[in-house]
Amino acid sequence: MPNEQLRILLQRMPKAELHIHIEGSLEPELIFELAQRNGVKLAYESVESLRKAYAFDNLQSFLDIYYAGASVLLKEQDFYDMTMAYLRRAAEDNVRHAEIFFDPQTHTARGVPFQTVVDGIWRACQDGPISATLIMCFLRHLSEDDALATLEEALPYRDKIIGVGLDSSEVGHPPEKFCRVFERCRQLGLHLVAHAGEEGPPAYIETALDLLNVERIDHGVRCLEDPLLTARLAREQIALTVCPLSNIKLRVFGDMGEHNLLALLDAGLAATVNSDDPAYFGGYMNANFLAAFDALPLTAAHAHQLARNSFTASFLEPEAKRAFIDELDACFDHVKV
Numbered sequence: 001m002p003n004e005q006l007r008i009l010l011q012r013m014p015k016a017e018l019h020i021h022i023e024g025s026l027e028p029e030l031i032f033e034l035a036q037r038n039g040v041k042l043a044y045e046s047v048e049s050l051r052k053a054y055a056f057d058n059l060q061s062f063l064d065i066y067y068a069g070a071s072v073l074l075k076e077q078d079f080y081d082m083t084m085a086y087l088r089r090a091a092e093d094n095v096r097h098a099e100i101f102f103d104p105q106t107h108t109a110r111g112v113p114f115q116t117v118v119d120g121i122w123r124a125c126q127d128g129p130i131s132a133t134l135i136m137c138f139l140r141h142l143s144e145d146d147a148l149a150t151l152e153e154a155l156p157y158r159d160k161i162i163g164v165g166l167d168s169s170e171v172g173h174p175p176e177k178f179c180r181v182f183e184r185c186r187q188l189g190l191h192l193v194a195h196a197g198e199e200g201p202p203a204y205i206e207t208a209l210d211l212l213n214v215e216r217i218d219h220g221v222r223c224l225e226d227p228l229l230t231a232r233l234a235r236e237q238i239a240l241t242v243c244p245l246s247n248i249k250l251r252v253f254g255d256m257g258e259h260n261l262l263a264l265l266d267a268g269l270a271a272t273v274n275s276d277d278p279a280y281f282g283g284y285m286n287a288n289f290l291a292a293f294d295a296l297p298l299t300a301a302h303a304h305q306l307a308r309n310s311f312t313a314s315f316l317e318p319e320a321k322r323a324f325i326d327e328l329d330a331c332f333d334h335v336k337v
């Protein structure tokens with residue numbers, strides 16, 4: 001259990017969020033409000049019964065309900081409202097910069113135009129209280145041709161997207177399925193990230209690095225099963241966007257006391273803390289920090305390292321990174337780390 005000074009530091013320190021699926025920030029209350037606004041019939045009677053359904057056995061059982069929740073998003077204003085709600089909530093946790101994932105195929109497959117999705121999310125990022133940029137994710141349970149067609153649709157909005165990622169059902173959909181589309185994105189100068197080593201084996205982390213040329217690994221917690229891979233991630237300082245509450249809700253670890261966040265830091269890895277799908281997993285950024293620090297012997301020095309890693313691993317310009325890190329250092333000025 002962290003002492004009161006450490007809890008306050010965790011809350012107050014500036015931080016960046018590098019792993020947030022915007023569709024995973026859709027709270028049950030907003031799902032019901034949008035369903036009513038758009039005349040969408042939900043399979044649940046009330047906010048409470050929907051929230052009760054948020055008990056998951058694994059990644060797939062979560063994804064089924066997550067895609068159902070996203071079905072209420074139809075209009076540009078819906079995407080705006082969802083994104084603005086997240087940005088306001090993140091600001092309360094002293095998140096100063098967010099690199100936001102969105103899943104266009106979840107919406108275009110239902111007939112929602114690509115433009116509606118990106119315009120709504122992007123407009124909220126312009127109006128919101130914190131710095132925010134967008135990373136478009138390809139759904140790995142769909143084909144690479146589908147991902148290539150989505151990339152074509154995104155080209156007119158190239159200036160609104162800083163990078164691409166890979167998400168959805170991991171096992172059985174290895175990174176190499178998406179070599180061509182990631183190569184095309186690399187040529188376009190987009191930043192590259194991918195989910196790997198969440199439920200999938202350490203080999204997926206290796207192929208995401210070697211075949212997709214990703215710059216960060218989303219989750220990546222299973223890397224510790226492979227000592228050579230762990231040494232490489234430490235040597236190359238490849239950032240891992242770790243999501244503690246997600247990992248417990250999706251049963252990657254039995255409980256928070258078994259989480260390997262401290263072991264990752266002890267191995268010299270550039271781990272960061274993130275919320276993944278906060279509306280579904282029981283908490284935003286500071287809840288993730290507090291849950292991990294409550295269960296593991298993490299110190300103020302670890303808090304500083306995790307926040308520093310979040311800025312260093314971000315796709316911000318060097319001067320912006322420097323400014324945030326200076327602010328972070330000032331926050332720890334009188335703290336023994």
Ligand SMILES: Nc1ncnc2[nH]cnc12
Nearest residue numbers: 021167168169195276277
């Ligand atoms: N944790 C997660 N893993 C894979 N795909 C996702 N989409 C939303 N959250 C995800």
Ligand SMILES: [Zn+2]
Nearest residue numbers: 021167218276
């Ligand atoms: Zn994720």
